[in-house]
Amino acid sequence: MICQVKKYFDKLTTDGSAEPSHVAVVARDDEILSTGAEDFVSLATKILKQLNVVALVVAAPPFAFLEVLLQRMPPDSAEIIPLDTETRTFLHDIPVVRAEEFNSEDPSRLIALLGQRKGVLVEGVGIVATGTFTVEMAYINYSSVYHALYVKTLLDFLQQLAPNREELRTLTPLWNQLAANIPDRFSLAEQPLDTPDTILAAIDETGRKTVSLRLVDSFFGNISCRYDNALYISQTGASLDELAGCIDLVTDGNVSTAGITASSELVAHRAVYRQSDALTIVHGHPKLTVTLSLLCEEQGCRIEDCWKDCDRVRLLGGHPLVAGEVGAGGIARKVPPVIGRTGTAIVYGHGVFATGRSDFSDPLRTMIQLENFCRQEYLHRLNACLNSADRDFFATLIAS
Amino acid sequence: MTGWWGRLLAVDLTTGTASIETLPTEFLHAYLGGRGLGVRLFRDYHHLDPFSADIPLIFAVGPLCGTAAPTAARLSVVSRSPLTGTVYDCSAGGRFAWRLKAAGFDALRIVGQSRTPVALKITPQGGELLPAENSWGKSVSATVADFADNGSVAAIGPAGENRVLYANIMMGEGNAVGRGGLGAVMGAKQLKAVMVDGDLRMEVADKPRFDQARRDIMRLFRASPVIFGELGIAEYGTPALVDLMAQRRMAPTENFRKTFFSGSDKYSGPSIRKAYQPKKDGCFGCPIQCKKSTQSGEPLPEYETVSHFGALNRVDDLHAIVRANSLCNQMGMDTISAAVTLAAWGELRGDFLSAQDIGPLLKDIAHRRGDGDALAEGSARLTEAHGQAHLSMSVKGLELPAYDPRGAYGMALAYCTSNRGGCHLRAYPISHEILRKPVATDRFSLAGKARIIKIAEDTNATIDSLVACKFSFFGASLEEYSELLSATTAIDYSPQQLKEIGERIYLTERFYNQNNGFNAADDQLPDRFFEQPGTSGGGIEVPPIDRSRFDEELSKYYRMRGLSDQGVFTDDGFLERQP
Structure with a gap:
C-alpha cells in the first residue's frame, strides 16, 4: 500500500x-x-x-x-x-x-x-x-x-x-496559465488503426497524452475506437493516463456482455458511431470548456433543471453545446444528433466529445484548440467585466 | 416516530399464540432493522440448536421499507444455520417485506414447534395460525396458490419440510431467503407458510429532503454501467456476469478444479435473452428490475445458478440449467449449495452428472431419497462421510459461489472472514475487483485488502439493516442512503455513523459464532486454492494463491477487528457493552 x-x-x-x-x-x-x-x-x-x-x-x-x-x-x-x-x-x-x-x-x-x-x-x-x-x-x-x-x-x-484588484493580483499565476496555450503540436504514433494491438496501443498513448498536456485531470474522460463490428473503449473509472489493460472490446449486437465494465458513456459512443463516419472518439473534461459551457446567456428562460430539461443547442467555439446527464438517458440521447455538424460536441457542465475519422490526433487537437479558445474567450469576457482601471491593471499582470 | 412502527409480532407455535410487543426505540436507532435488528433480537438465543423448538426465526424489515426509497422493499430473516452452525441472516425482496411493513410491524419473531403443519396469517391486528396439513408435501408454487388469498406469501417446499440443510424460504414472487438452510428451520417448526397483508402507509419526516436524495440515487443508477448500462443487470440480469467471468478466467469449473469453461457462452446473458425473450421482473418498487422471467412468469436463473449448474458441473445445456433452477425453486432449495454439492458428488464419484441426471437427483435431495439423503447434508458433510473432506468447496460449511478465489484475492479473503461462511455478499469485493465500483482494485493483489474487506463488511451490514439491495451500491453509496434514512426518520445519520452501526452488527455476529466454538481455524479456504492453479489463458495467469501472503493479510484483518491471532475477542464483555 x-x-x-x-x-x-x-x-x-x-x-x-x-x-x-x-x-x-x-x-x-x-x-x-x-x-x-x-x-x-x-x-x-x-x-x-x-x-x-x-x-x-x-x-x-x-x-x-x-x-x-x-x-x-x-x-x-x-x-x-x-x-x-x-x-x-x-x-x-x-x-x-x-x-x-x-x-x-x-x-x-x-x-x-x-x-x-x-x-x-x-x-x-x-x-x-x-x-x-x-x-x-x-x-x-x-x-x-x-x-x-x-x-x-x-x-x-x-x-x-468581477474580481477586484487584490483578487486579480493574487491570481496572477492563474491568469498567466490561462493566457498560455496548450501546445496543439504533439506527436502520436502514426499507424493505421486496423488491428487490436495498434488500437489498444493508440488508446493508451492518447490517454497519456491528454494528461501530460494537462488538457484534463487524469481521472476524467474516456476514449474509444471502432473496429469491425465492435469498438474498443476505456473501462469505467479508468484513469486516462493508465489505460493499458483497462480497455474493453464491445461487440455490436451485444453477443457478449463482457463489456459490462466499459465506460458509462458507452451508449453515447455507440450512438455516435452509428450516426457518423467517426473512427475514434476522445472524451474529456477540460476545465475552461466546462466553465464556459455553464455560461448560458439565454434571456427569459424558465428552465430550472438545465441538465435534464434543456433541449436547446447552443454554440461554443463553433461547436454544438447540449445538456444531458451522465450515462443512460442523457448524454447518449443529446450528443449523437448534433456531433455530426463539426465532429465535436460539448456537454453542459461536463466536457467535450471529439471524433476523428482516421486517428486520435484530430480529436485530441480539436479538444486542445477548443480549450485554448475557451481560455482566450474567458480572459476576454473577464476583461469585459472589469472597470477600465482594472482592465489596464489586468493587462499588466498578464503581460508580466 | 417515522421509519419504524416500533412493533414486533411474537408468535409461539408450541402454544399457538401470537401477541404484539413494543420494540425498544434504542434497538431501532442502534440496529436500524433487517439484519441488525434481527441479530440483536437473537442475542439470548444464539447458542440454541437450529432445530430446537425454542430457537426463533426472525423476519425484520428496515426503516426505508414502505417508502419510495429505491430497492428498499426487502427484509432479512435471521436465525442459526443448520448448515454452518453460524448465526445466519439472508436478505430477500419480493412483495412480502413491503406487506409486512404495511401490516404495521418492523419484525416478526416465531418460536416453538407446532404439532401439526400450520400457516401463519398476519394482519395489522396480529397473527393467526391456520391449518396447513393439506399443503404439506406440496411445491412452493402450489403452497403459495393455497394461501394467496391471505396476502403475500413466504413458504417452504419439500426441502424445508425434510430439513435439507440448505432449504430456502421462498417468497411467492420467486425471491429466496437462501443459502444457510433457514427453510429447514421453518420446516422443523412445522410452519409451511407465512402470509401477510396490510395497507398502512409509512410517512417520511422530511419529504423534500427524501425526494432530493432519491433523485440523487436515480442519477447515480443511470451513471452506472453495471446497473443501467446497455450490457448491465437491468438489461440482462446477473447472467450479464457470465461472459465477464469467462473473460477474466475465474468461472469455477468442475468443482473448482478449473476456472474456465468453454461452453459458458451457451448460458450467457445474451444466450438466455435469445432463448427465452425474458421480461423484466424484480422486487416491489425497484427501478432496476434485474430479475428476468419467462413470458409465462417463470423466474430465470441468476448468475451463480447458471454458472454452478453449468461450468461447475460441466453442463452447457441452457434448458437443463433452467429446469434445475425451477426445480430448486419449487422444492425450496438453495441453488448454489445444491449445485456445489452435486459437483462435489461428481468429483467423489469420478464423473460429473449428465444434464439429464441432475433434475431427478435434485428431487431426491429435496425428499431425502436414496443418494439424495446424503447430498441433503451439504458438500462438507457429504465429502467428510466419504473421507474426502478436501473435495468440499466451502468455508464454514457454506458452499462457495461462482467467483473463483484464485481470480480475486479480496474475494478469497472475504469468503474466510464472512460470518455466515463462504458467501460473496458480505463484503462483495467483486464490486471493485471485477466491476470497478466504486473504484477498481487489483484483483491479483492482497495489498490493502484486509482493510477494504473490513470496511465493506461494515458497510454491507448496514445495507442489510436498512434493508437495501446491494446492487444499488454499484451506483450509489451510503452518502445518499444516509440522506434517505435521515429524511425518513428525522434522525441525522452520517455514512460514518452507519458504518459504525455496521461494525457493531458484524462484531456481534462474530461474538455469537465464537460462543458457538468458531475461531480462526474456521476462517479457511479449501487447500485446492493454495495448491492448484486455475485455468490460465487469454493473457491471464491464474496461479494458486500464495498461502503465506494470504495468512499475513488475514492476520492483519484480525488486528484491524481488534481480535487475537486466533481470530477471537480478547474481551469477554463485548456483548454487554452493546445496546
Missing part, C-alpha cells in the same frame, strides 16, 4: 492540482502509512484514526483561488454547490470549515463533515478528501473537488462579481 501512497503523492505534486509543498497522502493498512508535508500528515493521521476509511488526501490547490472563493462567500455559508456535472452527480455539495471553526489539534468538526461527504474545503488548509476503499479513491475525490471549485471560482467571476 505504501507504493500507492507514493504513487498518488507523485501524481498530486506533478499534475498541477496542488502546490507541491502542500500535499500529504496518508493511508491506513494495519498501520498508518504516509508521505508529504509534515503538518498535513499530522492532521490526516488524526482524522484517519477516527474515520472508517482507507485513505486521505490533504492538499492546497495552486493559485490561491480557494482563498479568493472563501473570502467571497458569506461567513455563515456551510457548503458550496458548484454547477458542474461532477458535483451534481457524485459530490452533491462541498462542505466548508472556516478558519475559526478549525483546530488542527482537535479537528472534530472536519471529521464529522468527512463522515458525510467525499471532500471538504478547509480555510487555511485546502481540500481534504477521503478514500473509502483505496488511496486512488482519495485522489479521485480530491481531483473532483478541485475541478468543481476551480470551475465555480472562474464562473463566479463572470456571473456574480
